[in-house]
Amino acid sequence: ETGVTQTPRHLVMGMTNKKSLKCEQHLGHNAMYWYKQSAKKPLELMFVYSLEERVENNSVPSRFSPECPNSSHLFLHLHTLQPEDSALYLCASSQELFYEQYFGPGTRLTVT
């Protein structure tokens, strides 16, 4: 138990659906991150928030839309995804930007 929770743990969605992934950290951290992990590929950093402001967007398609309403919560809104977006989506937080990160368990997403 790292203090970072993610829901749902598993999600199957069609290409026309809209869904959201939720991440919550109970550690009082100032930075939060979304990662994508596809099979056979390195971890990819998608978005970074520091004090609720986005500081990094690594050329992620607009069908992924992050939201950070406060320093404890991070969302990833999904719409019109493609089958190649099927992956493990991981959330992490750290005390300060790019310090030691604490990861959530991830959401296994399957796009059909």
Add this chain to the structure above:
Amino acid sequence: KNEVEQSPQNLTAQEGEFITINCSYSVGISALHWLQQHPGGGIVSLFMLSSGKKKHGRLIATINIQEKHSSLHITASHPRDSAVYICAALGSSNYKLTFGKGTLLTVNP
């Protein structure tokens, strides 16, 4: 070509053996992270270092900034050490965090 290269890709060891996993990077960095990912997917941060050496229990991480190289050592390896070990380099000129492809370690009893 990934800016962060790990070797070996796969490593099998017998319980009790000393393990070394290597990470080389091609860019200037402000810090390097070592992560551990177990088969269920959960990731644990092991070390963040920018110089010298750090030690937690049986794990030791070293970094040589001039040679752009870091190593993760496991002493007295145990089957529960079986996992994927990932290094990640944080660029010194931007906020780019680049990950290696990971090293799959299997420790047999």
